[in-house]
Structure formats: structure tokens, C-alpha cells
Amino acid sequence: MFRPVIPRAPRITRFWRAGTAALVLAATGCGGEADDNSTDRVTSITVLDYYTDAKEHAQWGELLDTCARKAGTTVEHTSVPGASLVPTVLRQASSGTLPDLLMLDNPDVQQIARSGALNPLDRFGIDSSGLGKGILSAGTYEGEVYGLAPNVSTVALFYNKDMLAEAGVAVPRTWDELKAAAAELTGDGRYGMAVGANATFEGSWQFMPFLWSNGGSEERLDTPQAAEALQLWVDLVKSGSMSRSVLNWTQADVHDQFAAGRTAMMINGPWRIPALHEDENLHWGVAPIPVPHAGKTVVTPLGGEVWTVPRSDSGARQKKAAQVLACLTTSAGMLTAAEQHFTVPSRPEVAARYAEQVPSMGAFVQSVEAARARTSVLGVKWPAAATGIYTAIQLALTGENTPQEALERAQQIATRS
Template identity: 75%
Template sequence: MFSPASPPARRTAALLTGTLLLALAATGCGSGSGSGNGSGPGSAGGEVTSITALDYYTDESEHAQWGEMLDACGRSAGVKVEQTSVPGASLIPKVLQQASSRTLPDLLMLDNPDLQQIARTGALTPLDAYGIDADGFAEGIRSAGTYEGTVYGLAPNVSTVALVYNKDMLAEAGVAVPRTWDELKAAAAALTRPGRYGMAVDANPTFEGTWQFLPFLWSNGGDEKQLDTPQAAQALRLWVDLVNSGSMSKSVLNWTQADVHDQFVAGRTAMMINGPWRIPALNQDANLHWGVAPVPVPQLGQTPVTPLGGEVWTVPKGPSKARQEKAAQVLACLNSPANMLTAARQHFTVPSRTAVAAQYAEQTPSMAAFVGSVEAARARTGELGVRWPQAATGIHTAIQSALTGEQTPEEALRHAQRLATEN
């Protein structure tokens, strides 16, 4: 979500609009917009000594950590990597401006839901052209970097969401960690008392709210291609019931994932849906005893289907094939098993290669539930591609309408379906 702007905000960052898509196409990125290198070393006709990279890792430590990895991968490729980081909300406008002026970077990081819309313009090069394949990557991760059957981006690490719970509160109430929706409602009710709710989610009217709802929608067989189904209504009804019963605060309508985290740390909620990027902050409180479990599912034995967050690295088209080759070498290095493991340890993310992820889960038990969930996680654009933003808007609009009581879940989702299919 889009997070991963802070990591969680990035994981759920707003996607490109149709206007942006048309504007990008109009700049001619698909016909060889360059990397803005002009003449001199590393230009189209000379020796490549440096390449440029653009990302949104503006957090000081995160920028430094990715900078170190880019530097190391650059050295292995024989080039210096000139890294530029911009705020998450500024990345796509920056890409638009660079496409217009034909100064796209040699290496471009994108939030994974944005990839399809950028690839659709022809601005990106297929990774198989450089001998890079996605063998060993989880299916959902390959899907996140794929447009019309071709892989244009790969994510070294990804994230998703799980159920985080306060061990002391559950033990005091004699409540087991909930595995099913019925168990979740019962546990939330038993954990609720004055000054504390049993459960918390982010249900705000943004793509972040949609991101948090997807595990419930998808795990119940709901689908963004058709939102007005009984399966979708049952998932939304679960959230409505939690609020109406008093087990979940009505304030979730306005909470971000950061707000949900703050409520949990303050002891005002016993359970929450959140991502692994919260673990460093959770670890700062020595008196807070917490655990992580998969998101509860409708029936015992089912596997939760959660959304996939994370950033993909891509190689934009440019006038210099040599620069593209060097950028591809750096991209392949970032996606090496060793670097995946390093990044996972630094950022509490899940390595994209299944075997590496399993190794990481053994080493870091607090990440085991997230690693397990990534195996079945889905890319948000996997079904609708560039039409995903409309469906996402319909979903968080329906959540707001249903949780406020303005509409029943069924009515809200019928409206959501209309929004999702509008031209």
C-alpha cells in the first residue's frame, strides 16, 4: 500500500489518471525519449561511465540504504549510479516532465500499481531483452511487473498486510488469535471495553482504505471486476457489523494506517490490520508485547488473499542502448538473492524470490505471517490493469457509504460498480 511519503503511504499511493496517460503518450516516450545525457561520457555514442536513477525513497535512512545498494550494484556494472529521490506524490509528475523533455532516467522505480499505465505508453523496455527473467519470483510479484504478458519491472522486495494483535490483551481476555471472520467478531467483542476497541482498520476514503479492504473482499471470493456480488457484500457487511456492534470505532472512516498504528500502540485497540513497515516502531516499546497472524478468512482452512505492495525497478527507453544495458545490469543486481535479503532486513519487507523469503521467515519470526501471505498475494492491477483506479475509487466510496449507514453494503457496492465502469 501503498506504502508504502512514508512507506505505508507509498504502498497505497494514488495511481496515474487517464489524463496523465494521454500526456505521457503525447510526449512520444514510446519512440525513444532519452535519458537526458546529451554528449560527453556515457552519451549515446560514448563509453558509459554513469547512469541516473529516480525513486521516491526520501526518508534519510531509506535513501542512504538504497543509495549504498545502488552504488554497489553500479560498481559491479562498471558505472556510477546518480540517485535522485523525490517525494512519493511528486514522482509521477516528475516522470511526466522528464518524458516531455526527453530526460527520463536510465533506471526508474515505480509503485507497482503504476507500472501498467507507464508500460502502456511504450516508455519502458522489456526486461527479457537483457536476459533478465522472473524465475523464482512469486506469481503475484511477476504479475505486478507485467503488462500484456511482458515483464517490464521487478521488485526486489514486497509487502502486504496481516493481523497485528496485543498478546497481553488477548491473554487477559482469554481470547485466542482469531482465524476466521466469526472468530474475529467474537474476539473483537470480548476485547472491547471502555477506552479500548477490539479491532481497527483503515477505512478512509482513499486507495489506502481500499488496500485494507481487499483481503476481506478477495478472501471471500469477491472480485474487483464485479463489485455488486453477494461475496463482496458479505465482506463489507463484516466491517459494518464490527462498527455497529461497537467493536470497532467509527473513526476508522478517517484513520490512515499510521493512525491505526498509533491507536494500537496507545492501547486503544487490541488488534489491527497493518503492514510490516510498522515493526520498527512496534519494537521501540519494550512494554508492548505483540504478535502477527494472517488476516482472518471466512472459513477455517482457507488461505487469505492479500494485496501486494512494493516498488518495481524498470529500464525506460532512451537513445543509448549501452546505457539501457548498464541500467539493466544494476536492476538485475538489485534483484539478486543477497540484495533481496539485505533490503528485507533493513526495511522489514519480504524478499520477492520464494526461496529467499522462506529463509528470511526462519530468521525473522515476526515476518513469518507476512511472508506466508505474500505467497498468495495479488497485484492490484492483475485483473483490471489500467482500469484499476476506477474500481479502487468505487470500493473506498462504498466503504464510506456503508460504514456511515448511508447505504446498505449491497446498495453501496451497486453504486461502486457503476463508478468502476464509468468511462
């Protein structure tokens, strides 16, 4: 499963924001109504994504081929590295060579939609009913749905069952329980808890469940609610329950620490499950991330990819691509992708069935119900807030600033852009 490409900074320049929309419309024939709209003539469509891993590319290729056959066409499937996708899309938009079907990491959808490069999906009659509000917002810009996610992901609390049992520690459900459990589980070369707190969007992603679940918001970062959430991480590091090295750890590093027995609990995503299954001696479980107080609802960020139909001068190719997209978002398409990649189907009834089949996904299915898209509040301004958040994490965990001071600086960063 490709991870959400969280560390990536925005790649839409001010020049693009201000002027390239007109170029896109000119290069794509003003929305694709210029030619014969008969889809019978479309024998192949082009597809672009960032699934460069050989296994993932093949799996998605099979699913795309299946949906293309149902639509009466074939696909030319190309993948580029995640960091190259948005620059590639911008170049293609400028030259009028966008693919017929385009996958985007969900935080990038609004930026590309704002440029004029994407079609609103309602023009194709694609059914988006039954999707959760948060999931639908991930593909929405200014009230129009431009993309749909067949599947999504989020984060939860992984724990080592043997370590908790040996220490007589219950799976923590609240912040106080988390601190107590982490302290009890720390010792003999092992930390009780681990997060990825590096200075990238990934660090911000990991912090969002704590911020949001405590009533904090990316709209205003220097609030008491935000400071309380950051103080929790500071307390875990100061007490020795969490390594100071989390300042540099990615989610992959956190996974390695957990798999090696150097931390008893970690925050991570379902894409780690296949690797965890490889060690038969590692007995682990997954639970929702602890909340500030009993009775609170955990609110986590949505990860995953959104499929879109770019604008072009061929109405027929756009319609054919939309038919393939519609197939990807059927219950069967969602379930197939979920089984292959350990993701959560975007339709709740499909997700519930999947959780019954794969119990380790239960916590993720539960968390997705209240999860939010990172761009749902700030839209294209999200990257500035994310930069402020990971900067505050670094300042607070190093002790350079108190959480409140660090978040005041974060707010200044967020409002400068």
C-alpha cells in the same frame, strides 16, 4: 520502509494515453538502438525513486552503489516525494530526460509501460524465474515484463499479546472468531479491532483481503461475496467492536491507536514493525488476516516498488542500468533490502530463510504466497475500481447505504471510467 503509495489517484491523462507514447518514442530515439552499445563507456547512470526519508535514501543508495560497482559504473541517485514521482516521470518522458533506472510503485507500472516509456526486460536477459505469479504480474503489462520487485509487502493482523491473554482470547483465524474476539476485547476505552477505512486508495487496499478471500472480485463489485465482506466491517462498527472513526483513519492512525493500547488488534503492514519495536512494554504478535471460514486461503494485496529501465537514445546506458537492476534482484540484494526495510524477498526460498531469521515477518511471508497485484485483473482500470471500493466503504460504514446498495454504487463508479 516506504509504504505503498496507495492513496494516489491515476495521473495519466487521456491526452497522455492517446498521444504521448509517440512523443516518448521520438524523444528517446525509438528505443535506444541509435548509438554505440558498448557499456564500457558508461561511467555513471542516473536513478530516480521516492525514498526521500534520509535513512531510507541512504540505505538504498548503499545498495545501488554496491550493485553499480559490480556493474562497473557509479550512480547518481535522486529521490522525489511519492506524490511527485509519476508527474515527474511524465515530464521527463516528454522532454527525453528519463533516468536510466526508475523505481515505480507497482500500481503505476502498467500506466507508464502503456505509454511506451519503458523497456521490456527480456531484451536484457534479466532472470525473472522463481518469482511468484502475483509478484511477477505487478511488473507486467500485456504479457511483457517491464519491472521487477526485489521485495514486496502486504498486510496482516497485529494483536496485543497481553490483552488477548488477559481476556482468554485466542488469535482469530476466521471471521466469526474475529467478531467474537473483537467483542470480548472491547471495553475500558479500548476497541477490539481497527482498520484504515478512509476515503482513499489506502481504504481500498485494506479491504482487498476481505473481498478477495471471500471470492469477491474487483471485476464486479456488486456481488453477494463482496457484500458479505463489507458486512463484516459494518458488523464490527455497529457492535461497537471497531470505532466509527476508522472512516477517517490512515494506516498510520491505526498504528497509533494500537501502540497506545486503544485497540487490541489491527490490520497493518510490516513497515510498522520498527516503530513497534521501540516500545519494550508493548508485546505484540502477527498472524495472517482471518478468512471467512476455516480452510480458506487468505488473499492479500501486494505492496512494494518495481524497478524498471526506461527507454532512451543510449543502448549502452540501458544495458548498464539493466545490470544494476539484475543485481538488485539477486538473492543477496533481496535479503539486504528485506533486512533494512522489513519487506518480503520476492524469491520464495529467500523469503523462507528471512522468516526464520525474523519470526515477526512469518505471517507476511506466508500471505505473500497467494497475494495479488492490484492491477493484475483490471490493469490501468484499477484506480476506478479502487475509487468505487472506498466510496462503498464510506457509504456502508456511515449507514447511508446497506453493503449491497453501496457496492452497486461502487460498480457504477468503476464502470464510468
